[in-house]
Amino acid sequence: MTTSQKVTMFQIALQQRAASVEALLADLLSDMPRNGEISRPPRLMAAIRHGVLNGGKRLRPLLVMESAALFGADNLAALRVAAALECVHSYSLVHDDLPAMDDDDLRRGQPTVHRKFDEAAAILAGDSLLTYAFELIASEETELDAQAKVALISALARAAGLGGMTGGQALDLQAENDNPDEEGIIRLQAMKTGALIRFACEAGAIVGHATAGERERMAEYGSAIGIAYQLADDLLDVTANATEMGKATGKDAAAGKATLVSLYGVEWTRQQLTGLVGQAEELLAPFGSDAALLKDAARFIAERQS
Amino acid sequence: MTTSQKVTMFQIALQQRAASVEALLADLLSDMPRNGEISRPPRLMAAIRHGVLNGGKRLRPLLVMESAALFGADNLAALRVAAALECVHSYSLVHDDLPAMDDDDLRRGQPTVHRKFDEAAAILAGDSLLTYAFELIASEETELDAQAKVALISALARAAGLGGMTGGQALDLQAENDNPDEEGIIRLQAMKTGALIRFACEAGAIVGHATAGERERMAEYGSAIGIAYQLADDLLDVTANATEMGKATGKDAAAGKATLVSLYGVEWTRQQLTGLVGQAEELLAPFGSDAALLKDAARFIAERQS
Numbered sequence: 373m374t375t376s377q378k379v380t381m382f383q384i385a386l387q388q389r390a391a392s393v394e395a396l397l398a399d400l401l402s403d404m405p406r407n408g409e410i411s412r413p414p415r416l417m418a419a420i421r422h423g424v425l426n427g428g429k430r431l432r433p434l435l436v437m438e439s440a441a442l443f444g445a446d447n448l449a450a451l452r453v454a455a456a457l458e459c460v461h462s463y464s465l466v467h468d469d470l471p472a473m474d475d476d477d478l479r480r481g482q483p484t485v486h487r488k489f490d491e492a493a494a495i496l497a498g499d500s501l502l503t504y505a506f507e508l509i510a511s512e513e514t515e516l517d518a519q520a521k522v523a524l525i526s527a528l529a530r531a532a533g534l535g536g537m538t539g540g541q542a543l544d545l546q547a548e549n550d551n552p553d554e555e556g557i558i559r560l561q562a563m564k565t566g567a568l569i570r571f572a573c574e575a576g577a578i579v580g581h582a583t584a585g586e587r588e589r590m591a592e593y594g595s596a597i598g599i600a601y602q603l604a605d606d607l608l609d610v611t612a613n614a615t616e617m618g619k620a621t622g623k624d625a626a627a628g629k630a631t632l633v634s635l636y637g638v639e640w641t642r643q644q645l646t647g648l649v650g651q652a653e654e655l656l657a658p659f660g661s662d663a664a665l666l667k668d669a670a671r672f673i674a675e676r677q678s
Numbered sequence: 679m680t681t682s683q684k685v686t687m688f689q690i691a692l693q694q695r696a697a698s699v700e701a702l703l704a705d706l707l708s709d710m711p712r713n714g715e716i717s718r719p720p721r722l723m724a725a726i727r728h729g730v731l732n733g734g735k736r737l738r739p740l741l742v743m744e745s746a747a748l749f750g751a752d753n754l755a756a757l758r759v760a761a762a763l764e765c766v767h768s769y770s771l772v773h774d775d776l777p778a779m780d781d782d783d784l785r786r787g788q789p790t791v792h793r794k795f796d797e798a799a800a801i802l803a804g805d806s807l808l809t810y811a812f813e814l815i816a817s818e819e820t821e822l823d824a825q826a827k828v829a830l831i832s833a834l835a836r837a838a839g840l841g842g843m844t845g846g847q848a849l850d851l852q853a854e855n856d857n858p859d860e861e862g863i864i865r866l867q868a869m870k871t872g873a874l875i876r877f878a879c880e881a882g883a884i885v886g887h888a889t890a891g892e893r894e895r896m897a898e899y900g901s902a903i904g905i906a907y908q909l910a911d912d913l914l915d916v917t918a919n920a921t922e923m924g925k926a927t928g929k930d931a932a933a934g935k936a937t938l939v940s941l942y943g944v945e946w947t948r949q950q951l952t953g954l955v956g957q958a959e960e961l962l963a964p965f966g967s968d969a970a971l972l973k974d975a976a977r978f979i980a981e982r983q984s
Contacts, residue, residue, distance in 0.1 A: 409841025410869055416840060416848035467805060472797035491778035495801065496848050499773060499808065500840040506812045507835035510828050518824035522816050525831055529813035534722060534806040535715025542722035542802050563716055 382668035389437055389454075390430035396455050397424055400508065407511075419489045419497040423466040424459065426480050431673070432457050432572040435597075438665050439576020439590050450579045452514045453524060456505040457572055460532050463501035464568075466494050468541065502532070516579065523578050531571035540564025547629055557632055558599075565605070566598030573597075593655040593666070600648040600674045603641050606631040610638065612678065645674040688974035695743055695760075696736035702761050703730055706814065713817075725795045725803040729772040730765065732786050737979070738763050738878040741903075744972050745882020745896050748965050756885045758820045759830060762811040763878055766838050769807035770874075772800050774847065808838070822885065829884050837877035846870025853935050863938055864905075871911070872904035879903075879972075899961040899972070906954040906980045909947050912937040916944065918984065951980040 401424060403417050433454035440450035469476040469484040470491060477487050486494035508514065509524050516524075530536055540563030543552075552560060573594030577587040610633055633641045652670035656663035707730060709723050739760035746756035775782040775790040776797060783793050792800035814820065815830050822830075836842055846869025849858070858866060879900030883893040916939055939947045958976035962969035 405841060407836065407841075409836070409845075410865055411845065411849070412840055413845050413848040413852070415852065416845060420840065463805075467801055470801065472801060492851050493848070495773055495776065495778060496844050496851075499769075499804070500844040502805065502808055503835050503839035503844065506831055507839055510832035510835060512832075518828045521831075522824045522827050525812055525827075526816035526818075529809050529816060530713065530715070533809035533813055534718055534726065535711060535713075538802050538806040538809065539715075539717065539719050539722060542719040542799070543717070545798050545802075546719070546721065559716055 382665065382672045385665055385668075386429065386431070386434055386672075389434040390428075392451055393430050393433040393455050393458060394425060396451055397458065400455065401425075401504075415489070415493065416496055416500065419485050419493040420500055422482075422488055423485045423494075423497050423501065424462045426462075426482055428458070428462070428480065430454075430458060431669070432461055432569065435569065435572035435594070435666070435669065436576045436579070438669070439573045440579040441576070442590075442659050442662055442666070443577060443580025443582045443586070445576070445580035446515065449514055449516050450576065452508060452511075453516075453575055453579055454572075456508040457528070457568070457575065459501045459505040459508065460528065460537075461568060463498040463505075464532075464537055464541070466498040466501070470494055473541070473545070520578055520581065524575055527571055527574055527578065531567040536563050536567035537565075540567070544629075551630060554632065554635060557630060557635070561602040562595070562598070565602045566595060569598035569601055570594035589655055589658075593652050593670075596648050596652045596655065597670050597673050600645055600652070600670065603632060603645055603648070604674055604676055606633040607638065607641055607645075608676075608678070609633075649674050688971065688978045691971055691974075692735065692737070692740055692978075695740040696734075698743075698757055699736050699739040699761050699764060700731060702757055703764065706761065707731075707810075721795070721799065722802055722806065725791055725799040726806055728788075728794055729791045729800075729803050729807065730768040732768075732788055734764070734768070734786065736764060737975070738767055738875065741875065741878035741900070741972070741975065742882045742885070744975070745879045746885040747882075748896075748968055748972070749883060749886025749888045749892070751882070751886035752821065755820055755822050756882065758814060758817075759822075759881055759885055760878075762814040763834070763874070763881065765807045765811040765814065766834065766843075767874060769804040769811075770838075770843055770847070772804040772807070776800055779847075779851070826884055826887065830881055833877055833880055833884065837873040842869050842873035843871075846873070850935075857936060860938065860941060863936060863941070867905070867908040868901070871908045872901060875904035875907055876900035895961055895964075899958050899976075902954050902958045902961065903976050903979050906951055906958070906976065909938060909951055909954070910980055910982055912939040913944065913947055913951075914982075914984070915939075955980050 398421070401417065401421055403412050403414050405412050436454040436457055437450045465479060466485045468474050469479055470486055476484055478484065484494070485497055505528065506525055509521055509528070514521070532538065540560055543560040544564055547560060550556070570591050571594070574587055574591040577590040582590065609631070649670045653667050656666055704727070707723065707727055709718055709720050711718050742760040742763055743756045771785060772791045774780050775785055776792055782790055784790065790800070791803055811834065812831055815827055815834070820827070838844065846866055849866040850870055853866060856862070876897050877900070880893055880897040883896040888896065915937070955976045959973050962972055
């Protein structure tokens, strides 16, 4: 098969997994109170669903599910952990889009939550989604032992919090003034986008009760594709247009924000991406053909056009 | 002893517990990266500490620690769960104070986080604190079995999320337009402020490995004092002045927002408070003198002047 045929097959698999996780999220995030809840405010729920059920690629859920499958893990438990991670990812986008943060009007071609509803609804929708992610993993309906749940919650909170995603977002907001060097940019990106992608792959290993060594291997694979994800994103900010991306582009350059692409150029970045795909494939080598889809995921991330 | 002597003794106990939880939070939320964190952005950490280490009464932590002590539970584990709950409470105040929400400039006599720093810092500080609460409970350093941790995380997420605190805040923002009736106001308040106080008391029972019946009894005690807390708050909004409260007062009336005080008057509210204190004391009766401080807590909440 050619690379582009592989990417197309991967996209079909991605769409299948996306449909599963969206069906679960639509059910979980309906207006109907459950598990002893007093009430679910309909307008808040509508804002939450607008922030989650928006045609996202669901790359992180796929990484959770495929990583769990490597270790023969239960599909439904992995799907619920994948949905929890997508709640965290969605909350981060809803808050990042706020006027006080990146101030974006569009997300995947649709108005952002604060544009469609209002800022208060967007803040509360994000807060609710973040909280719900932990509820979902801890839930009795998620059929995992308590130790695996605690390991997942601990790893997710560390990836999403002050030493991970929110810390990285804080560094990113300061980057326009701080002008970080290469080391600073790498650290910022590892925290802002890398930590959650790394968690996705590690989470699959936890759900599958992998050994400590296997868990570390999957986390390293996650780190490699997390770096690739951000490099591809920075490339697209330079090369794509807003219609393809469904959001504003060229913003980093306009804001005078340094990226590795702006420091080292497009050609260097493409070479780095090739190297990272190779690294990801090496890490997955012990799993043989079982890891074919995860290898394709690395290539898809490095080559994506939107 | 007179009631006012009891309240004074309670306040001394409250200050002692507050000092413990603040010392722990100051240590946990320092600038120093820990547990494999890549980095802690200093400005984000400063915003977080401004939102948490601000001389709050630490009522919820006291409820966790005293409830746990009823069941002979380990002090340090209870203290860490208490600190996690205070992170959730603090995050909710930081976000509630934002311009898009209640738009408050002062909190306990100090500038709110978005006034001292900026809106983006306040959003990220709140997000980080909420995430950190779950990290803290799940942490290996919190010496509790995995089942207790999962029970705590599940109950906390339900109390803080879309069927609890954030849901209640969403209802509260709509209340100016919706004009809820008595039932609607009670539901809103049970979610917005009641759920987290209920959790505080239930959490102590979980940390102490109480029976299901004892856990339910502590949750009911928490519900009673949670209602009392909100009624006392509504009374103070009518009767106190901004200097005593360290924040703006009379805001509900100015916003045309209905409270049970505005519906039924000050005298009715005082009678309700007396009834709730009696109910709390009855629920604690089986614990005898071990529950003396929790009985005082109910009275303190009903009678507080700030």
